[in-house]
Amino acid sequence: MKVWVDPGRCRGHALCLTHAPEAFEFIDLEDRSIVIDGAVGQVALDVFQTAAKNCPERAIIIEE
Numbered sequence: 001m002k003v004w005v006d007p008g009r010c011r012g013h014a015l016c017l018t019h020a021p022e023a024f025e026f027i028d029l030e031d032r033s034i035v036i037d038g039a040v041g042q043v044a045l046d047v048f049q050t051a052a053k054n055c056p057e058r059a060i061i062i063e064e
């Protein structure tokens with residue numbers, strides 16, 4: 001499974017951090033989110049799916 005945040009779509013709402021703080025973090029000074037190193041494989045797929053569903057920009061991409 002691959003999961004990433006599309007930097008062209010992310011607008012920094014931080015809803016992904018609200019839904020999955022164990023999976024996403026903010027890049028300092030850039031006001032956008034990335035997947036935490038090592039989270040894929042440790043965090044359950046449904047956590048990523050919930051974050052993706054709640055991202056208003058559809059910026060979280062999941063490839064199963």
Ligand code: SF4
Pocket residue numbers: 005009010011012013014015016017032033054055056057058059060
């Ligand atoms: S909710 Fe979506 S647009 Fe907002 S910070 Fe997270 S990935 Fe980016």
